Amino acid sequence: MGRGDLSDPEWARLERHLPKNTGRGRRWTCHGKVINGVPFRQRTGVPWRDLPRRCGKGQTGHDRHRRWSADGMGDRILRAVQADADVEGRIDWSMAGVDSTSRRAHQHAAGARHRPAQISGRRGQPAHHRPDEALGRSRGGLTTKxxxxxxxxxxxxxxxxxxxxxxxxxxxxxxxxxxxVPQSTGGHPRTRSDHVCGDKAYSSRRNRRYLRRRQIRHTIPERRDQQANRQRRGSRGGRPTGFDRGRYARRNEAERTVNVLKGFRAVATRYDKRAYVFQGTVALAAIRLWLR
Structure with missing residues (x-):
């Protein structure tokens, strides 16, 4: 077992959620060898061809990661691992924090062909396909949020x-x-927390109406320009938004989650050309956090 490989308890939690075979041709080769190569690449950010020999061929790891990203396998495994954590009582539903981070895209992440992304042997477009490939140009270069x-x-x-x-x-x-998050007893999955916390970048009437309609309490500070606009309109501007400073202190939980994700170098810097592949990379990093 190398540094950063899945431990035996982590592998036991993950193995039962992996696909058994492709549904065509021969079965997958050993999942353990290939999947240990994906966290190694996430942690170090090395090219696939530079994976160590104990992780198998780099082309095999790349193809499997790309195919599972196209099929949305990362999201399905993430939800299955979250369902296991919910049964064990390891999910804190009292507060959900929202946050974002801008990640610099490597020069090799640009240049994807401007045509619908397809996977050999698979009909239709991949899951999370985006025509813009989730790349935006700013003063610092190409970035992904x-x-x-x-x-x-x-x-x-x-x-x-x-x-x-x-x-x-x-x-x-x-x-x-x-x-x-699917429920072990069946029925509808759990789709909301008791409270939502975010910084003033998420302050908007549309977001607050959405949260009130779903009966989700929230702590989001109001921006100064929104306060001035509400006061200028007088009684038509509505009541001031509630704000609990004690609950707002828990916003650091979302920021700490972002920092942990940025510990994976393949997440801190985007190396994937396609948006759906990078979505799969971030999803697998999230799975690794739930397996710990």
Missing amino acids: IHLASDGGCRPLAVLVIPGQWGGAPQMIPILDRMR
């Missing part, structure tokens, strides 16, 4: 990648809609 919702234990409940120049407020509803 990672949005996430985390629980009180500083672990991701949902992740989403978008272009780096996009604002945060319009992405609050999509990231909260991606929270879906």
Whole structure:
């Protein structure tokens, strides 16, 4: 077992959620050897061809990671691992924090062909396919923004990648809609926490109406320009928004989750050309946090 490889307890939690075979041709080769290569690449950021020999061929690891990202396998495994954690009582539903971080894209992440991304042997477009490949150009170069919702234990409940120049407020509803933790007793999955906390970048009437409609309490500070606009309108501007400074102190949980994710070098710097592959990379990093 090398440094950074999955331990025996982590592998026992993960193995039962892995696909058994491809559904065509021969079965997958040993999952353990190949999957240990994916965390090694995530942790170090090395090219696939430079994986150590104990992780198998780099082309095999790359192809399997790309195919599972196209099939949305990372999201399905993430939800299955979260369901196991929920049964064990390891999810803190009292507070969900939302936050985002801009990640610099490596020069090799640019240059994807401008055509619908397809996977050999698979019909249709991959899951999380984006025509813009989630790349945005800013003063610092090409960037990608990672949005996430985390629980009180500083672990991701949902992740989403978008272009780096996009604002945060319009992405609050999509990231909260991606929270879906299956229940062991059946029925509808759990899709909301008791409370949502975010910084003033997520302050908007649309977000507050959404949270009130879903009966989710929230702590989001109001921006100064919004306060001035409300006061200028008088009684038509509505009542001031509630703000609990004690609850707002827990916003650091989402920030700490972002910092832990940035500990994976393949997440801190984007090396993947396709958006759906980078989404799979971030999802697998989130899975690793839930397996700990």
